[in-house]
Amino acid sequence: MSAALPVLTANDFASDQDIRWCPGCGDYSILAQMKKMLPSLGLPLEQIVFISGIGCSSRFPYYMNTYGMHSIHGRAPALATGLRVARPDLKVFVITGDGDSLSIGGNHFIHLLRRNVNLTLVLFNNRIYGLTKGQYSPTSPEGQVTKSTPMGAVDHPLNPISIALGAEASFIARSVDSNIKHLAATLYRAAQHRGTSVVEVYQNCNVFNDGAFSYAQDKATRDDTTLELEHGKPLIFGKNRDKGIRLNGLHPEVVSLADGSVSHDDLLFHDEKAESTLVHLLAKMRHPQFPEPIGVFRDIEIPIFEDQVRGQLDSAIAKRGAGDLNKLFRSGDTWEVA
């Protein structure tokens, strides 16, 4: 980061490539918000790398005037891990789809999180395989009729937040493609986090799964169907902010704030630093029984992988001195032939 850095704009982040998503695809909005957010990080273009797998969403890096790699299906987290260990000076984003990250790439996703590599992973969840033209994905709801499930999907869908939490991710968030302010703010928060930040974005695939998230996208309904998490604040939602979430034992319940019988203090308060049980409970709040939380579920600071890997190098050098090959080769039993 040079001191004399020119101030960048969203446009500076646009590459010269034609964008090849279907008209109306939610991916456009995520791209736009990313470009809008990036200048606020104050990083020059060359310090940023986007790594993706395969899928519609994974074409993202081509559209960014940064370094980037459109890798192979499901493996972006592994590629990014190697890059970050080799180059901890770079800002790395992983772009992935619900199939890319949770079907073929599920294992790398978990291991990325347990290592807590310092990067931001944006999971474009459209609950469908877009690029391969409409098969069900691990986030497709049971019963979903697709090309590969003409009588409906039978597997229980995976919840990306639950999986991330199962792997003890240090930063977990959710946003919605069309909720652009919220999205930009969430991406910004994620980019600020030290460690792996996972952002699930509800993304509309208007060709193969149109309206999968309409409840959370439509301006008319979204205030009642989503709940914006705010650190330290009680869980309140609704167009008139007249509903809240209260804890009953280990169970959340929706309560009305309209008649004043329940006060804010009775409600569950959000705490991004809380032990994971709160996050778990938030992850389990699903539409239509509950409003779905959006925003930052969790943001805790724990050691990052590449710091520790490289830290061991440093402490080895501190302890044993920088390695000397000639010395190493001649250590132990040697003999001379004259």
Place this chain on the structure above:
Amino acid sequence: MSAALPVLTANDFASDQDIRWCPGCGDYSILAQMKKMLPSLGLPLEQIVFISGIGCSSRFPYYMNTYGMHSIHGRAPALATGLRVARPDLKVFVITGDGDSLSIGGNHFIHLLRRNVNLTLVLFNNRIYGLTKGQYSPTSPEGQVTKSTPMGAVDHPLNPISIALGAEASFIARSVDSNIKHLAATLYRAAQHRGTSVVEVYQNCNVFNDGAFSYAQDKATRDDTTLELEHGKPLIFGKNRDKGIRLNGLHPEVVSLADGSVSHDDLLFHDEKAESTLVHLLAKMRHPQFPEPIGVFRDIEIPIFEDQVRGQLDSAIAKRGAGDLNKLFRSGDTWEVA
């Protein structure tokens, strides 16, 4: 299951193969308890299939006088899924290690659980790679010194129970190799479950990771370091059953029952059918801060994959009649050349 089934004994389940684990390995005990438990299922030998991946633990099928497959590293859940869909009449066990199931096989593990295939998976957790002679595994604690981590492991370990819960497993349990009665009972409960039952077994690798679970294995300490879960009962532990777990908000805390100031009713009660938040909370109780729960964390009934897959075949036949290839080939536009 024929009516005139001879009553089998543990010995009937032993194959003619020499057992090739290190003397003193915890695997022996798990094998013994499995053999002891199996007759109680009332199934003939030929109805049972053991499928494993690769690892010390994965040699298990060779020692069972049933059908079996020692497959490839990490893939046993996928093999077993295919087998169960093709042959729902068979009783299937998957035998796997911590590396096999959570490192290379992590993705299949999750997907097995979300599908809820009807089988029992026994995860031999020795927190090490045994067969390849002592590298760290995904369950090795941070800082563990192994052949591949001479300065200590740096990744945060995965908790098998948390991962299973993240994938919304319908049956989750834990036991300990040396706690043989508990182990046999837990395996029995798992085998009775309809759906995927996961049993994590703390297993001692006395060669490469001796004593990793000594706190839970030693008769002297185990009553204080483990807590036997009982459905519908309060969480009580300790040699004199004088300690309990109480809920404080969303947090468990250890309380003394010795002075009578806390009554059983104040304690957290175990409920195998509870919403997952309780399971989450139990999974997070780790030694030495907490006693580690053993027994059945969760046992809920949800549809199983192969029932649904095959159910679609049945309902397709019911709706459209059994398929007729000659008819199919002649449907749509055809023409005659005479």
Place this chain on the structure above:
Amino acid sequence: MSTDTPQAHAAKQVQVVSGITVRLAGDSGDGMQLLGTQLTNTSALAGNDVATFPDFPAEIRAPRGTRAGVSGFQVQFAAHEVHTPGDTLDALVAMNPAALVTNIGDLRKGGLLIVNEDSFEDKDLKLAKLTTSPLDEPWVENYRLAKVPMTKLTRTAVQSLGLGVKEADRCRNFFAMGMVYWLYGRDLDATLRFIQAKFSKLPDIQEANERALRAGWAFGETTELFGSSYQVEPATLPKGTYRNIMGNQAMAWGLMTAAHLSGKEMFYGSYPITPASDILHELSKYKNFGICTVQAEDEIAAICSTIGAAYGGAMGVTTSSGPGIALKAEAMGLAVMIELPLLVIDVQRGGPSTGLPTKTEQADLLQLLFGRNGEAPVPVLAARSPGDCFDTAVEAWRIATQFMVPVVILSDGYIANGSEPWAIPDVNSLKPITITHPTGEAGEKFLPYSRDADLARPWAIPGTPELMHRVGGLEKQDGTGDVSYDAANHEKMVHIRAQKVANVAKIIPPQEVIGPSEGELLVLSWGGTYGACRTAVLKGIEEGRSVAHCHLRHMNPFPSNLGQILGNYESVLIPELNLGQLRMLIRAKYLIDAVGYNRVQGKPFSVSELVEKIAEMTSGKQNMASSKLTSRAG
């Protein structure tokens, strides 16, 4: 147009031609694939032989009007046998400027160029990255240009229905279709039936599309734009009931038939990937045929679940394309070791890596033969055309079960999405596939790795009393199947596995050759290049050249008479859509200096380039050639 050319431009004149190649090109949203399929079916119903080549963009919906968004569908229909969709176009229908500029290169000089002139406005040109209209370019003179205001005419035709502009304009493609149908004397009935079925729930749209189709026909009849219409007589195909079939569909149906013939349930584990996914989609439809399809979490799980099912006694099938096949390598090795029957189908696409997902190629042959650790041979078959996928699937399963071995089928994107008329077999008359599972006797030791005459081991399935046994990836002791680290045993087992695969040659029908049984040149081909090679060789023979064609289905093992055949020609030419993979195998095995003709452009060979190559390698004097040969053999 294969042999004849139009002679005069008198209106309403009908010219009889032996064949026509036409390409419909437009934006991917314009429904070109649908039109193409209709034209194909209608032509087939008219008794022509047909072959097709759909070519669509890699993107789901590339931006409208751009070059990247152009979707094309080519059909050749003829009064004689055709093996390819045709090299050069007799007619091109271009719905917009992007479609015109990206396709005009394939239109023959003097060919008919029909454009929707309403879509050549400035904004359309700009989307196609053009500054001036190509219709104003001098080179347009090379073609017979028909500028048709399709948009306007369609709007007029559907006006009274009160549709919105967008909906009205969507009917344009049927207007174009109507013109094409008039031009080639095609019957509207089948397409009208199709419209009725497809839009039965939207009566307005149905009516509009019907009107557009009829309006197109009427326009063709009325206008002076087209010199003449053309008539293509029915081809004389072998007797039977025919339908049009696509490659992936034929593969799926072949698999279903193999399952039926062997009395097996089919377990199909797959993971979507272009261009193989349609096999998954097709099979998923037929649950009432007892087909279990599982979309696995990845390709590794797909093949592993299939192996699990095979262990249980099911017919296990997995499909993918190159990158996914690479992921299956380790599990294929397991299947080789545990000797279970299984089908692994690779619908090849352009590589390496993600490559060109929607393009065709033949560059996975060596991967399938050798892409596993250790000596892990498997039989490999390659389908040659859409309909041939059916037969190949049945034969592959026959081999897999007789020899207890995983078998590979190679298809490719060209075959998979292409279509051709298919003589529908009577399933009841097909030879059954006989499979026996052993049963056990108490007290007798079961030997899971004992061998029959073919070296196959018994397929003992769980649930069978007394046959309990364990299989796995470690080396097996001969007979018992126990784990064995013994040196001599390992070598023996390696040889048994190799010999078992070699034994397949015993049941492979002798390799056939078309053309002279000895001579100057043998064209040796495999897979989807069949059509182009066959057509080119026939042309060569027609021209009096000493050339023959040998097309392989069996890539491993080779038919046992192949070496003998190769020895009968002075040169061997191996055209492949790769850098010479079969060529390497042939050279290594038979030590002949086979010549390669290799293109790696993501598209099939053109017949003409092969004709040229054949000309280059033959003297053109058949008699001299054969006398030369005699002296060489003497």
Place this chain on the structure above:
Amino acid sequence: MSTDTPQAHAAKQVQVVSGITVRLAGDSGDGMQLLGTQLTNTSALAGNDVATFPDFPAEIRAPRGTRAGVSGFQVQFAAHEVHTPGDTLDALVAMNPAALVTNIGDLRKGGLLIVNEDSFEDKDLKLAKLTTSPLDEPWVENYRLAKVPMTKLTRTAVQSLGLGVKEADRCRNFFAMGMVYWLYGRDLDATLRFIQAKFSKLPDIQEANERALRAGWAFGETTELFGSSYQVEPATLPKGTYRNIMGNQAMAWGLMTAAHLSGKEMFYGSYPITPASDILHELSKYKNFGICTVQAEDEIAAICSTIGAAYGGAMGVTTSSGPGIALKAEAMGLAVMIELPLLVIDVQRGGPSTGLPTKTEQADLLQLLFGRNGEAPVPVLAARSPGDCFDTAVEAWRIATQFMVPVVILSDGYIANGSEPWAIPDVNSLKPITITHPTGEAGEKFLPYSRDADLARPWAIPGTPELMHRVGGLEKQDGTGDVSYDAANHEKMVHIRAQKVANVAKIIPPQEVIGPSEGELLVLSWGGTYGACRTAVLKGIEEGRSVAHCHLRHMNPFPSNLGQILGNYESVLIPELNLGQLRMLIRAKYLIDAVGYNRVQGKPFSVSELVEKIAEMTSGKQNMASSKLTSRAG
């Protein structure tokens, strides 16, 4: 014993012999590997040339005393150059009955057989599945049997230290060692130093082991059991400082040296697998050399993390064995497409599938060459001996960076675990590996797929201003690297990638041949069979046969003079531990009828079988042969 044989059995007689082959065999708990390593080092320190072959059970700890639990370590040390650990044994030390019966087959008639007679009790026999003691069998007469009560003697030696029986008995192996040292006139010093270092924290154990070692030596000197002791003079090796080195260690050190020579940080992503894991273990030790090792979650993540690091500008290395390499196939294709330097190292083991994890084989060659979808060529190098792993690693990285291409190194279980004296290079005198990363100019369009004279593209790394670019697995447009579906471009890129790999031949040193430069027979070999082939050919030449040896390091591309060399011999014999993989490549490329000598037994060739084969294929009359050759060339 290579050339001489013992002559008389007078006590304390010293016989001078040119070389000795001895194997130490016992239970895997008996520390045979440790003994073997000590004997090797001591012999090397004595100036002998040495080669070793450790052979241990697949199980971690197979049950004590069983045949499955036997662990062996073979050493050949000699006064001349040795290339193999020896075919037949001059002496066998067997610590128990299981070790005796599983190893006796390799002891030459008249060889020395030393057993611990205390471990031939009934329970020991039972564990070895024997009913009677082999020491009572008539065939024992074939050998010079020395029954030594090692357990008792060791207990006596350490008695005064008051150790428990178990601990005392653990010193047995050093007692045996002491005897062996006496027998071959080896110095105790190095081993005493080793014991001191190893047991410095357990003074009692240290003392006990020292005593046992000395007691063994004293026993040898005192007893009448051994006819004589033997003396092996120092070999005349090239001048320099030597150490003993194992293959996996040499590979690790070679990688570290390559990193150093190129001024690169090394990123090493791997997943444990036998027999490659020791490279991971070795590299993990050297964090103060700036080596980042990451044990990934699987082999796919291992190679992918490596590619990510390579994109970032690091030296990326990944290692595995056959099954794990299979899993890396798809990602290797990506590396081919994005053209980054990278090393993929396969330490081969017995296959297919899980196969024989602890045994050696050469059957992954074709997998590494062809096991990827599409045309995805990479350079492939093979190491020939433990020490050669060092040079191969350095050369491979040189190629990878000069040509911007992933490079494969083949090693095998035999090389990986074997050891030999290694002339330690002075790192400062090695040729640097020059790597440049481009820098950018504002306003200039950067072309990430532009080419230098070798066809390498620029290695532009993130963080460099103005060079922002995107890479990926889709086909790239020549120059710009943008995604391109263009037909001609695809073909061009396929050819560029192939030509780039072919260009490597330009910098490969000309292939060398040992023996006559033309003649009857050329033995063409690769990889770990080097030692056996070299020794056999030298023997053939000694016998006056017209035979030469050509050993390949470069499996792809071949050295450019290889074809010419092959043409200089009447026959070519290709010995391989597979079913003929190099043979196929040679036949295909050079159209010569190369003959294979193939064994797939999980173990290296013996020299004698190759000697025999060479004899079979040569006339034994060198002069006649070369005259024949002359006429043939004429």
